[in-house]
Amino acid sequence: RDLVYPSDPTNQHRHRNQQTTSPIRVMTWNILAQALGEGKDSFVRCPLEALNWPERKCMILEEILTYRPDILCLQEVDHYYDTFQPILASLGYQSTFLPKPWSPCLDVPSNNGPDGCALFFRCARFSLLHTSHLRLSAMMLPTNQVAIVQTLRCRATGRGLCVAVTHLKARSGWERMRSAQGADLLHSLRAITSQPSGSHPGSEPVRRDEQGGGVEGLPVIVCGDFNAEPSEDVYGRFASSPLGLDSAYKLLSADGQSEPAYTTWKIRPSGECCSTLDYIWYSRRAFTVDTLLDIPTEEQIGPDRLPSYHYPSDHLSLICDVTFREPTDQAH
Ligand code: NDP
Numbered sequence: 212r213d214l215v216y217p218s219d220p221t222n223q224h225r226h227r228n229q230q231t232t233s234p235i236r237v238m239t240w241n242i243l244a245q246a247l248g249e250g251k252d253s254f255v256r257c258p259l260e261a262l263n264w265p266e267r268k269c270m271i272l273e274e275i276l277t278y279r280p281d282i283l284c285l286q287e288v289d290h291y292y293d294t295f296q297p298i299l300a301s302l303g304y305q306s307t308f309l310p311k312p313w314s315p316c317l318d319v320p321s322n323n324g325p326d327g328c329a330l331f332f333r334c335a336r337f338s339l340l341h342t343s344h345l346r347l348s349a350m351m352l353p354t355n356q357v358a359i360v361q362t363l364r365c366r367a368t369g370r371g372l373c374v375a376v377t378h379l380k381a382r383s384g385w386e387r388m389r390s391a392q393g394a395d396l397l398h399s400l401r402a403i404t405s406q407p408s409g410s411h412p413g414s415e416p417v418r419r420d421e422q423g424g425g426v427e428g429l430p431v432i433v434c435g436d437f438n439a440e441p442s443e444d445v446y447g448r449f450a451s452s453p454l455g456l457d458s459a460y461k462l463l464s465a466d467g468q469s470e471p472a473y474t475t476w477k478i479r480p481s482g483e484c485c486s487t488l489d490y491i492w493y494s495r496r497a498f499t500v501d502t503l504l505d506i507p508t509e510e511q512i513g514p515d516r517l518p519s520y521h522y523p524s525d526h527l528s529l530i531c532d533v534t535f536r537e538p539t540d541q542a543h
């Protein structure tokens with residue numbers, strides 16, 4: 212897969228400005244919980260041997276380490292403590308994990324514990340100011356879905372940002388639940404990003420710029436498996452929220468206006484399921500998108516779709532490089 216430079220007129224400023232730090236590389240991926248892949252998902256065209264954990268974990272790690280993201284947002288993690296946390300810690304990542312309260316993995320015999328979201332960042336690049344572990348609510352009721360929100364400070368520039376990862380309720384018929392969960396997450400993000408940076412005990416102050424914070428609050432990056440096509444309510448909520456978010460992968464399209472045709476593609480007994488469910492949202496006033504990892508073609512994915520011996524999850528990883536706008540840049 213290639214890193215593509217989107218034809219976004221708003222990022223041309225980059226080449227004029229003297230960037231003193233490299234872009235921030237963000238990766239999000241629903242890596243397919245091992246217990247669900249083996250015990251619940253019924254991928255009818257994927258041989259069980261292709262889901263063998265000792266090999267699949269190497270493929271997942273290889274993909275992560277090929278791109279070495281500064282921020283890594285994973286969903287459906289059911290091997291955090293025995294695999295991802297120790298291995299990525301040895302490679303310079305700090306991380307946190309939040310399991311789903313009633314993970315469906317626990318219904319699978321010989322499971323490895325609950326699945327959940329995990330957020331990793333490179334310690335050389337960021338220091339941690341604050342972590343929120345959220346159980347998402349819908350219509351005031353707690354649900355089985357979670358989100359992690361962290362406030363980070365860029366060591367080189369002192370700039371602050373807020374990063375979130377989530378995995379919303381799956382399946383058709385649950386559109387209103389997803390919309391409500393999205394509203395709850397947006398509400399929490401507004402509260403967290405509007406806090407004065409010094410309010411977290413022991414935290415160093417972060418730099419807030421006109422575009423990068425100030426009255427708008429800290430810049431935000433929200434990643435995850437929203438289990439929702441762009442036509443769904445929850446997508447509209449994020450696209451029109453007061454946080455001023457844009458979806459990075461739209462910039463892969465020729466006109467910069469449409470999402471990729473798919474981020475997951477699998478064959479279940481009920482048939483083929485090819486849909487766009489995964490997103491990287493970013494504060495459009497604070498960041499420009501410099502590069503995106505392209506989406507494999509139908510031919511590259513192959514007739515048996517995902518997962519396979521070549522692709523370890525039924526979801527594709529999304530990666531983008533973002534740069535802080537200079538305070539003098541015009542916001543778009
Ligand atoms: P979701 O409906 O959000 O889905 C859970 C997982 O199933 C997701 O990772 C999803 O993957 C995957 N999935 C989606 N569609 C299918 C499909 N057609 N076939 C197989 N897997 C699919 O689950 P919830 O978090 O709401 O939990 C539901 C389950 O959790 C219940 O079935 C039950 O087993 C358990 N549970 C138990 C409770 C208890 O009291 N013991 C309470 C609540 C839940 P993706 O996101 O990639 O589509």
Ligand code: CA
Binds near residue numbers: 247287
């Ligand atoms: Ca899944």
